Amino acid sequence: xxxxxxxxxxxxxxxxxxxxxxxxxxxxxxxxxxxxxxxxxxxxxxxxxxxxxxxxxxxxxxxxxxxxxxxxxxxxxxxxxxxxxxxxxxxxxxxxxxxxxxxxxxxxxxxxxxxxxxxxxxxxxxxxxxxxxxxxxxxxxxxxxxxxxxxxxxxxxxxxxxxxxxxxxxxxxxxxxxxxxxxxxxxxxxxxxxxxxxxxxxxxxxxxxxxxxxxxxxxxxxxxxxxxxxxxxxxxxxxxxxxxxxxxxxxxxxxxxxxxxxxxxxxxxxxxxxxxxxxxxxxxxxxxxxxxxxxxxxxxxxxx
Amino acid sequence: xxxxxxxxxxxxxxxxxxxxxxxxxxxxxxxxxxxxxxxxxxxxxxxxxxxxxxxxxxxxxxxxxxxxxxxxxxxxxxxxxxxxxxxxxxxxxxxxxxxxxxxxxxxxxxxxxxxxxxxxxxxxxxxxxxxxxxxxxxxxxxxxxxxxxxxxxxxxxxxxxxxxxxxxxxxxxxxxxxxxxxxxxxxxxxxxxxxxxxxxxxxxxxxxxxxxxxxxxxxxxxxxxxxxxxxxxxxxxxxxxxxxxxxxxxxxxxxxxxxxxxxxxxxxxxxxxxxxxxxxxxxxxxxxxxxxxxxxxxxxxxxx
Numbered sequence: 001x002x003x004x005x006x007x008x009x010x011x012x013x014x015x016x017x018x019x020x021x022x023x024x025x026x027x028x029x030x031x032x033x034x035x036x037x038x039x040x041x042x043x044x045x046x047x048x049x050x051x052x053x054x055x056x057x058x059x060x061x062x063x064x065x066x067x068x069x070x071x072x073x074x075x076x077x078x079x080x081x082x083x084x085x086x087x088x089x090x091x092x093x094x095x096x097x098x099x100x101x102x103x104x105x106x107x108x109x110x111x112x113x114x115x116x117x118x119x120x121x122x123x124x125x126x127x128x129x130x131x132x133x134x135x136x137x138x139x140x141x142x143x144x145x146x147x148x149x150x151x152x153x154x155x156x157x158x159x160x161x162x163x164x165x166x167x168x169x170x171x172x173x174x175x176x177x178x179x180x181x182x183x184x185x186x187x188x189x190x191x192x193x194x195x196x197x198x199x200x201x202x203x204x205x206x207x208x209x210x211x212x213x214x215x216x217x218x219x220x221x222x223x224x225x226x227x228x229x230x231x232x233x234x235x236x237x238x239x240x241x242x243x244x245x246x247x248x249x250x251x252x253x254x255x256x257x258x259x260x261x262x263x264x265x266x267x268x269x270x271x272x273x274x275x276x277x278x279x280x281x282x283x284x285x286x287x288x289x290x291x292x293x294x295x296x297x298x299x300x301x302x303x304x
Numbered sequence: 305x306x307x308x309x310x311x312x313x314x315x316x317x318x319x320x321x322x323x324x325x326x327x328x329x330x331x332x333x334x335x336x337x338x339x340x341x342x343x344x345x346x347x348x349x350x351x352x353x354x355x356x357x358x359x360x361x362x363x364x365x366x367x368x369x370x371x372x373x374x375x376x377x378x379x380x381x382x383x384x385x386x387x388x389x390x391x392x393x394x395x396x397x398x399x400x401x402x403x404x405x406x407x408x409x410x411x412x413x414x415x416x417x418x419x420x421x422x423x424x425x426x427x428x429x430x431x432x433x434x435x436x437x438x439x440x441x442x443x444x445x446x447x448x449x450x451x452x453x454x455x456x457x458x459x460x461x462x463x464x465x466x467x468x469x470x471x472x473x474x475x476x477x478x479x480x481x482x483x484x485x486x487x488x489x490x491x492x493x494x495x496x497x498x499x500x501x502x503x504x505x506x507x508x509x510x511x512x513x514x515x516x517x518x519x520x521x522x523x524x525x526x527x528x529x530x531x532x533x534x535x536x537x538x539x540x541x542x543x544x545x546x547x548x549x550x551x552x553x554x555x556x557x558x559x560x561x562x563x564x565x566x567x568x569x570x571x572x573x574x575x576x577x578x579x580x581x582x583x584x585x586x587x588x589x590x591x592x593x594x595x596x597x598x599x600x601x602x603x604x605x606x607x608x
Contacts, residue, residue, distance in 0.1 A: 182527075183508070184528050202509065208526070215526060217601055219521035222487075224489055224492075257604040261604055295604065295606055298522065301558065
């Protein structure tokens, strides 16, 4: 089953303590779509400017990412530039130029409107709602969000929450949203606001998943070297969405658990190189191998 | 098989944002011994003053904690007082009075010198070495340490490391010890300094275990309310040591994994009440039940 993904498509300039690269493919939808494509066909929704490389459209086509929903507008593509501190954890945004993204108000192609699985990657909640409203009978809806929307668009976000089967956010965002320091309490508070499941990402410390009287906790895949953390959260969301969509029906909690691990695995590959470079050559076999390793290093038995 | 445990025995005054209690049983050896006692008999080594309640000796006896190695000295028991910030994570030491602990230089009873399993709970590395030197043929040696010793007694600590089968420390201590920000790199660096295994505790984020070409990662048991974090690390070490000693021979890596979970489970109970109060009434059945719950919330399957 294919998954519809809407979000930003950007050209990024990223600086780490070791390297700097300009004009790299970025944006929440680019990362999420490629992350999902290892599991399911993708219908991509976004906007690019006339400076956007045609080669990316060819790449998407080669990965079964349908770009019929990607608008080509006159002007420049959304540009973001950021710099990571020495610990590779704290990031400073150096510049943002919305460009063609400023007036992005997508109208879905008719072939997209019957989508069952939807991932609203990280963009303004009003845009997420605008896209969701155009889908006839969405069966499973995931949204990712960020601190900016919690701070500036809380009303739209609160409207969106009850329509979600899964909300994904990180630990500091969950704390900010609920003013709870305990992530367990924060997860339950967000659940009470409407989404059927909540995934809280904790970076190098893994992730937590809350469901209706169900709970799952996993570590992160241990990495010695991180080259570019950009897009880790987006590829996590994409990997989860792609895996869940590939299962067919409404997923059970065991499928959710596996989706969390697949999301973590795809994200762990993503940060091994700049931009989407690692994911461009990644294979499903490599993903499955790391999934097995992940399992081997986090399982323990009950012995009476 | 019994486990010899040496460390501090204290009377603590602990203040949290909600409560304050004085003259509670505390100290690294008190917590570790009680944590271990759910799995193995304990031989306790420490020193107390003439103000120390006799009832605690009766309690130890009832839990198969041999106190023949606990010296009763003239003067006051070691006292510590601390206060937790609103997030229950940051702790400020308000006062320390070493009292009888200042000149503590234990001579082991002869019945202790043939011990196979040893837990050097958190005290100065010189004291840990002094005790270890009195044991004829230690088969399995665990040590816990802290930032203070990394900063002030690094030479002694470095001497101790190659004699350890397992070093336990927390994430910030591992980073401080190695000047590596990545815990994976930090763990490997510490391994290179001599211990056969390294466990890095990450508080609410769980723990990592490094062995020879082996690795294990686990979350923490999710708790909504923490009443007193004091002794969490000591009971974790005690639970691990007790479980490993109970297995008999030199443990394999599967037993290490289970020991990490048992340590986490015992620590999770410990923080549910002040001082050692929760552990005083805790049963092995409750521990086993939570172990199973822990497993249920962290397992995932491989489906091809």
